[in-house]
Amino acid sequence: MKKFKLLALALVIGTSSLFAMNTVAPDDPQKEMRNELEKLLDAPDFIVNEDMSVVLKFTFNSEGEIVVLCPGCKDKEVVSYIRENLNNKKFNNPGERDKIYIVPFTIKAG
Secondary structure (H helix, E strand, C coil), rough: CCCHHHHHHHHHHHHHHHHHCCCCCCCCCCHHHHHHHHHHHHCCCCCCCEEEEEEEEECCCCCEEEEEEECCCCCCHHHHHHHHEEEEEEECCCCCCCEEEEEEEEEECC
């Protein structure tokens, strides 16, 4: 019984030390995608009277181009602006093909 307890303790210590050594934070591809989206949607070509929240759903095709699935807004001007500026644009670091990404952002009034 003593050997079993010692073995279990060694296993717990060994496992926890493996997890403790992995302290490097992985790069956040979602953040990179968000930055590229902000660049593409930099200055709207219509007047924004009040701040609008948009939840954008998109995916990538086999060529690494973005495909907008749902612009996440009811305003037709915003929907057409998002589709014109995002659909079929190449990203520097595209995400996984056919994975649905959801990115919330706000269009500021100005």
